[in-house]
Amino acid sequence: NAGVTQTPKFQVLKTGQSMTLQCAQDMNHEYMSWYRQDPGMGLRLIHYSVGAGITDQGEVPNGYNVSRSTTEDFPLRLLSAAPSQTSVYFCASSYDRKNIQYFGAGTRLSVL
Amino acid sequence: GQQLNQSPQSMFIQEGEDVSMNCTSSSIFNTWLWYKQDPGEGPVLLIALYKAGELTSNGRLTAQFGITRKDSFLNISASIPSDVGIYFCAGQTRTGNQFYFGTGTSLTVIP
Numbered sequence: 001n002a003g004v005t006q007t008p009k010f011q012v013l014k015t016g017q018s019m020t021l022q023c024a025q026d027m028n029h030e031y032m033s034w035y036r037q038d039p040g041m042g043l044r045l046i047h048y049s050v051g052a053g054i055t056d057q058g059e060v061p062n063g064y065n066v067s068r069s070t071t072e073d074f075p076l077r078l079l080s081a082a083p084s085q086t087s088v089y090f091c092a093s094s095y096d097r098k099n100i101q102y103f104g105a106g107t108r109l110s111v112l
Numbered sequence: 113g114q115q116l117n118q119s120p121q122s123m124f125i126q127e128g129e130d131v132s133m134n135c136t137s138s139s140i141f142n143t144w145l146w147y148k149q150d151p152g153e154g155p156v157l158l159i160a161l162y163k164a165g166e167l168t169s170n171g172r173l174t175a176q177f178g179i180t181r182k183d184s185f186l187n188i189s190a191s192i193p194s195d196v197g198i199y200f201c202a203g204q205t206r207t208g209n210q211f212y213f214g215t216g217t218s219l220t221v222i223p
Contacts, residue, residue: 042200043213058210090154097209103154
């Protein structure tokens with residue numbers, strides 16, 4: 001069972017570069033979300049989606065874009081990376097917004 | 113956003129000891145979740161709580177949904193080395209579209 005799959009696992013970027021973090025789930029979950037995890041700050045919600053074609057902002061959306069063209073995929077785009085975006089990024093999915101979220105293994109991003 | 117205060121921030125205990133940690137919020141929550149995160153991995157759900165006063169166990173783990181609906185507690189009995197990791201609480205309000213996470217409790221078990 002694949003569950004929630006995130007790629008890549010590690011990435012190093014230079015300031016100003018762009019990239020897309022991929023997230024896919026095979027559980028037919030409607031709700032998907034992106035978090036960033038920084039030391040001492042727990043998990044903070046970046047963006048979320050309650051279904052294909054619907055996205056909304058979380059607590060820390062600035063500098064990130066998302067789209068949800070299919071139920072399975074929820075990519076996170078950094079248009080112009082900044083050192084403040086150095087973090088560990090987690091994607092999660094759940095049956096709906098009220099249900100338990102299942103997490104991917106994370107993407108560790110460093111912006112130099 | 114909602115504020116979730118989780119304590120203690122870290123714990124160093126001897127193998128076999130019991131562990132207690134808690135989480136408090138500034139708002140009333142309808143759902144409390146407890147996750148564990150191993151190094152280099154994503155959080156994995158341990159226990160879910162849906163009702164004020166609810167007490168739920170999962171092996172050596174027991175969690176409670178506080179009666180005020182603004183707090184939750186996690187206890188681990190007879191700790192073992194594989195309990196090492198970071199434990200997170202998460203909560204959601206009745207009308208909310210997201211879960212809010214605590215800052216985590218880092219647990220170290222000394223053999």
